[in-house]
Amino acid sequence: MNKPRIPNRGDQTRESLLRAALNVFGRDGFHAASTRAIADAAGVNQALIGYHFGGKEGLYLAVFEDIAERMSAQMAPAAETSIAELSTISPESPDRIDTCLRCIDMIFSGLLEMLGQNPDATGWVRLVMREQQDPTKAFEILYGGAYGKMLGALTAIVATATGLQAESQECRLKALMILSQVMFVMAARTTATRHMGWVTLGPTELEMIKQQALANVYAQFNGDVKP
Amino acid sequence: MNKPRIPNRGDQTRESLLRAALNVFGRDGFHAASTRAIADAAGVNQALIGYHFGGKEGLYLAVFEDIAERMSAQMAPAAETSIAELSTISPESPDRIDTCLRCIDMIFSGLLEMLGQNPDATGWVRLVMREQQDPTKAFEILYGGAYGKMLGALTAIVATATGLQAESQECRLKALMILSQVMFVMAARTTATRHMGWVTLGPTELEMIKQQALANVYAQFNGDVKP
């Protein structure tokens, strides 16, 4: 009883609705988005939302499950390789900072590739940022998935680089602020592009962000080392 | 023909509506917020929104003008003192980094005091972050006011500390990332509090954020200096 290789019509409808919902919810937010607009964008009948997802809210949650899954798939390699690399080095190793920076580079690269290459990524960011402001069940789906793991990996890296306990407030705050430098540009994209004089957030801009963030982290790690 | 010291009934209604609108728009977003809910929260009649602000959208814009005004009032001293201090030091002065850090400390303090002490601040942040995702006229009101000035002051400080041109991409990006470290916690408050194990974003937490951000900036500035 394998899954059918050729998706039947129902699966296609589901797919179309998920994709359209991602865009429309991302553009308009949950309340402003209408099921009619989503159905039109998907090219399917409005009543099918009720049939496939139970209703508007069911569709919304399904979109987040979809995002969390794709994020996991795209971020997992970087996070796992990082953890593996960290376990090979000793806390006294003099080049541990270089290793930590390589790990952060991997995580940033995974994150920014995900956001830069994926045509749906703008919608993802909008949805995630909306959820931050007043979280619903959808936030749990995300944080429990790739998001929390990424922060966990960053915390482990900071602990290794600085010698702090991974559970300490200082270590966790440092990790959060490292992520901040890359994510804030996404969160406050209008402010960021305006301030930088950019018209888009394309690969060039994302690379610039990554390089500057890495340089900052490098300085922070070296500043934390007592020579 | 001075303005009357004692506000008449109409002014009180305007005030009540603005305050209630800030909270309800902040909690629910523009579309999900209903004029009935706002009127109820303000304790006034729903039809008065049309009379005083022309309609729902007019009220929304008025809320942003109000926020921009209050932000300006609370941030202006820090920004102006910073600019003044910067003009007194030479680019070769060895302690210019200390001066720059003091300026950033002032700006951060102004920002965090505003957000920490003001009971409406949570609503402000929510509204501003929503606007970032798809900006309307309301964003212009904000960016043209205190927000842009704050970024301008930070850019000038970074230019002084690093010797970069204030117009350069590198300098502007560094300034943006300095602001990021404080603002991201507000923007992604749910992620931040969850990751840190906090239950609120009170004065204690804000102070911790400020200190860590200043330490990071200190490291970054020193990393930028070619000894």
Add this chain to the structure above:
DNA sequence: GTCTATAGTCGGATAGAC
């Protein structure tokens, strides 16, 4: 699984008395 048609609800705006 898909469609049409519609029931039922809610929200923004406004006319008009006071």
Add this chain to the structure above:
DNA sequence: GTCTATCCGACTATAGAC
């Protein structure tokens, strides 16, 4: 300036034919 009453459009959900 404030209030009541109401209009009218837009929306979600669902019943029921195919």
